[in-house]
Amino acid sequence: MKKQDMSRRSFMKFGAAGMVAVPLAGLGWTTTAAAAERLDENSAEAKALSYVHDATTSEHDSYQEGQQCINCLLYTDPSQTEWGGCAVFPGKLVNANGWCTAYVARG
Numbered sequence: 538m539k540k541q542d543m544s545r546r547s548f549m550k551f552g553a554a555g556m557v558a559v560p561l562a563g564l565g566w567t568t569t570a571a572a573a574e575r576l577d578e579n580s581a582e583a584k585a586l587s588y589v590h591d592a593t594t595s596e597h598d599s600y601q602e603g604q605q606c607i608n609c610l611l612y613t614d615p616s617q618t619e620w621g622g623c624a625v626f627p628g629k630l631v632n633a634n635g636w637c638t639a640y641v642a643r644g
């Protein structure tokens with residue numbers, strides 16, 4: 538085998554591996570970033586819905602005792618008892634004890 542053939546083969550082999558690795562790396566970054574970021578209570582999006590990390594501190598007229606993210610229909614995974622996803626705040630984690638004006642009682 539000529540040296541030139543070897544380098545072409547090596548290039549094709551690693552080039553193909555690189556094309557597979559880039560999308561996977563991108564996916565990993567997106568997933569990790571989405572899972573790690575907690576919603577900032579003071580952000581504009583949180584304030585727009587009067588979100589608080591601790592529901593009992595809410596002074597909003599709509600808040601009713603016992604309402605918490607963990608028993609809200611929009612909390613994506615009730616098995617997450619500390620921080621979890623919310624359909625209203627995609628890519629962010631909300632506190633299981635939190636609350637916002639979009640609260641919908643779970644069944």
Ligand code: SF4
Pocket residue numbers: 588605606607609610611612623624625626631635636637638639640641
């Ligand atoms: S929609 Fe429900 S789960 Fe999401 S922040 Fe508001 S109360 Fe919490």
